[in-house]
Amino acid sequence: MAEPQKPFRVIIVGGGLVSLTAAHILSKADIDFVILEKHDNLTPQIGSLLNVWPPAFRVFDQVGLLDAVQPISNRINRGVNMSAEDGTIFSELDPDDIQENNHGYGVRVTHRPLLIDTLYQRLPDHAKARIKLSKHVVNVIPADDEVSVECADGTVVSGSIVIGADGVHSRVRECMQAMADGRPPPDKTSQPKSPYVTTYRMLIANVPIPPGVGKNTNYEGLSERVSTQILTGDDRAWFGIYEALDKPTSERIKYTEEDKEKFIERWGHLYTAPGWKARDVYALRKGDAGIINLEEGLIDRWTHRRIVLVGDAVRKLEPHAGLGYNSGVVDVVVLANKLRRLLQAGPSPSEEDLEKIFEEYQKERLEDMPAIVSMSMRRARMTAWLTPWNKIMAKYIAPWINLGKYSLLYIYGPIVAREPILEWLEEKNYPPTVQIPYLYYSDLDEKHRKPPKYEVTNGLDSLSIYTGALTLAAFAAVVFRYYRRV
Numbered sequence: 188m189a190e191p192q193k194p195f196r197v198i199i200v201g202g203g204l205v206s207l208t209a210a211h212i213l214s215k216a217d218i219d220f221v222i223l224e225k226h227d228n229l230t231p232q233i234g235s236l237l238n239v240w241p242p243a244f245r246v247f248d249q250v251g252l253l254d255a256v257q258p259i260s261n262r263i264n265r266g267v268n269m270s271a272e273d274g275t276i277f278s279e280l281d282p283d284d285i286q287e288n289n290h291g292y293g294v295r296v297t298h299r300p301l302l303i304d305t306l307y308q309r310l311p312d313h314a315k316a317r318i319k320l321s322k323h324v325v326n327v328i329p330a331d332d333e334v335s336v337e338c339a340d341g342t343v344v345s346g347s348i349v350i351g352a353d354g355v356h357s358r359v360r361e362c363m364q365a366m367a368d369g370r371p372p373p374d375k376t377s378q379p380k381s382p383y384v385t386t387y388r389m390l391i392a393n394v395p396i397p398p399g400v401g402k403n404t405n406y407e408g409l410s411e412r413v414s415t416q417i418l419t420g421d422d423r424a425w426f427g428i429y430e431a432l433d434k435p436t437s438e439r440i441k442y443t444e445e446d447k448e449k450f451i452e453r454w455g456h457l458y459t460a461p462g463w464k465a466r467d468v469y470a471l472r473k474g475d476a477g478i479i480n481l482e483e484g485l486i487d488r489w490t491h492r493r494i495v496l497v498g499d500a501v502r503k504l505e506p507h508a509g510l511g512y513n514s515g516v517v518d519v520v521v522l523a524n525k526l527r528r529l530l531q532a533g534p535s536p537s538e539e540d541l542e543k544i545f546e547e548y549q550k551e552r553l554e555d556m557p558a559i560v561s562m563s564m565r566r567a568r569m570t571a572w573l574t575p576w577n578k579i580m581a582k583y584i585a586p587w588i589n590l591g592k593y594s595l596l597y598i599y600g601p602i603v604a605r606e607p608i609l610e611w612l613e614e615k616n617y618p619p620t621v622q623i624p625y626l627y628y629s630d631l632d633e634k635h636r637k638p639p640k641y642e643v644t645n646g647l648d649s650l651s652i653y654t655g656a657l658t659l660a661a662f663a664a665v666v667f668r669y670y671r672r673v
Contacts, residue, residue: 192535194219196346197526198336200324201353202229204237204299205498205515207306209352211250212523214314215612218530221344223336225323225353229307230300235391236418236425237299238509241292242606243516249612249629255305260295261420264403266591268570268581271408271415271457278586282405285595290603290625291618294509296420298393319344324353325375327362327494331538334493339375348493348541350522352515355381355482356439357500367491378439383484383503386435387567390428390450390469392476397424397463406460407570409581414570415459417468426468428454429481429507429571442478450478481505481567485560489552490545493538495522502556504563507570514559517606521548524610555602562598596623 197213199206202224213220239260247253266280283293307315323339327349335345336359351359361379365372373379396402396419408415412431417424428450455466469476482503489496498515525544529536569585572578584590600623607627608614614629 192533193332193347195530195534195536196220198223198334198344198346198349200336200349200351200359201357201498201500202226202318202320203352203354203498204303204306204512205519206352207303207310208246208516209350209497209519209523210310210314210317211252211306212246212519212609214311215250215609216523216527218523218526220317221346222318223322223324223338223344224318224320225339227321229318229320230303235299236427236506237297237302237512239295239297239302240510240513241286241290241294241603242608243513244292244295245608245614245625246516246520248614248616249609252306252309253616255309256297256302257295259301259305260297262293262403263296263405263418265401266405266407267460268407268409268586269458269461271410271413271459274408274458274461276461277409277582278589278591280591282591282595283403285592289596289600289621289623291621296418296425296509298420298423324358326372327359327366329366329492329494332535337375347535348495351494351496351500352498354499355383355503357496359494360486360496360500363491363494363496364488366494367488381437381439381482382486383482384435384437385432385440385480385482386573387429387431387481387505387571388440388478389430389481389506390447390476390478392426392469392472393474394424394426394468394471395473396420396422397460397468397471399462400424400460408458409570409572410457411572411578413454413457415454415457415465416570417459417463426459426465426472428457428465429567430454431571431573440480446478447476483560483564483567485556489549490542493541495545495548497522501552502560504560505567507566508563510559510563514556518548518552520607520609521551524607527611555605558598558602 195218197218197220199209199220199222202222206222210222244253247256262283264281264283266282267276268278269276286293322342324336325339326337328335328337333345333347334349335343336349337343349359351357353359356379358379361373400419402419402421405418414429416427451466451469455464457465459465459468483505485502489501497518502514504511525548529540529544568577569581572581604623605626608629610630612629613631
């Protein structure tokens with residue numbers, strides 16, 4: 188008599204935004220899961236800004252979250268790039284109208300703790316019960332037909348696969364890499380090392396909207412090796428100063444209250460918005476402020492045996508472009524689509540079958556990742572200049588050729604249009620008109636499934652083509668300026 192097949196169970200390590208989004212998706216797919224979070228709560232102590240891009244809104248629509256997320260999301264009606272030194276405005280843009288015209292949804296900003304709370308509160312009770320707090324995973328132990336994780340308190344949790352969504356300093360990634368290299372597991376008390384590189388750090392704070400500063404506007408002050416930002420929403424604002432390190436590092440750095448004071452002493456004289464300097468905005472802060480390292484990078488190995496990584500565990504994006512969480516959502520969407528298809532053939536897929544879909548997932552996600560990582564890095568360097576070329580681009584070429592508008596159309600646009608959604612759930616609020624048609628639709632949607640008139644190109648190809656165009660534009664700008672002088 189054949190042994191009964193084990194039910195399929197997903198162990199998600201990490202309880203952040205990507206994990207909570209995965210909980211909604213797996214619940215809709217009727218896939219059992221448990222989330223193990225090492226902290227005793229899900230909400231970060233310092234609430235920061237978070238961008239939500241159109242593909243994430245499409246997924247929120249599918250899982251029934253659109254009506255909950257939209258009310259806590261803020262428009263960005265105006266983007267202003269200016270000199271941090273004297274407040275001179277270099278360029279202005281209306282990003283939300285451009286994005287809505289391109290994709291049916293604009294890019295919205297929200298308060299991270301609000302989104303975490305919304306995602307948690309909208310989970311069904313049976314899904315909330317699967318979230319286990321104060322479970323610090325220290326080891327991952329694979330077997331032929333299952334995988335287990337060991338927690339610091341001695342708890343052992345077993346399942347079919349492990350999804351490492353435990354961020355930059357991923358313990359799952361470290362255990363997986365040791366396993367793949369044939370090394371013993373890392374010491375349970377050791378701190379995971381980061382594979383990423385920190386070039387910038389950031390002072391962040393929540394502030395009220397300063398008097399005289401417009402709502403729903405992103406002000407960015409540009410300068411050499413430092414930049415400022417204040418982004419205003421409907422009723423709150425987010426403030427930040429980005430500073431280049433003297434030397435890039437992969438080491439963890441703990442910052443103190445004295446470090447914050449010195450940060451403001453160094454850069455408090457810079458402008459963050461017309462009429463407002465950094466020290467004056469910082470004085471308005473509500474609650475605590477913090478300094479964080481802004482790691483950047485992309486790892487090569489995303490999976491081994493029954494382990495697969497998502498989100499910041501596989502890539503870390505500098506936050507100016509706001510693509511970090513959104514890329515993690517797409518990771519989960521691709522994985523969920525593949526897992527659901529595999530489980531339709533039986534509840535206990537072999538390790539070989541799981542490895543196959545995990546490798547497909549990695550290959551598929553890596554198609555656009557180099558372009559996304561490159562875009563995020565370039566975006567940072569267009570504000571806090573590391574080279575003379577960064578300065579020339581930001582002060583002269585970008586405003587002259589309207590770089591912001593055309594990058595949304597020809598670089599970001601094709602990547603957004605290529606992002607998949609969940610195959611088996613209806614998209615109830617599909618945008619009535621989009622300038623850049625989406626490449627992927629739900630299997631239930633025949634109405635919008637038609638060949639796009641606009642060719643959706645590969646993101647890396649778009650970036651390469653546009654980089655060439657920028658080079659020509661730069662040359663033309665120099666010649667034009669020289670001609671006028673003659």
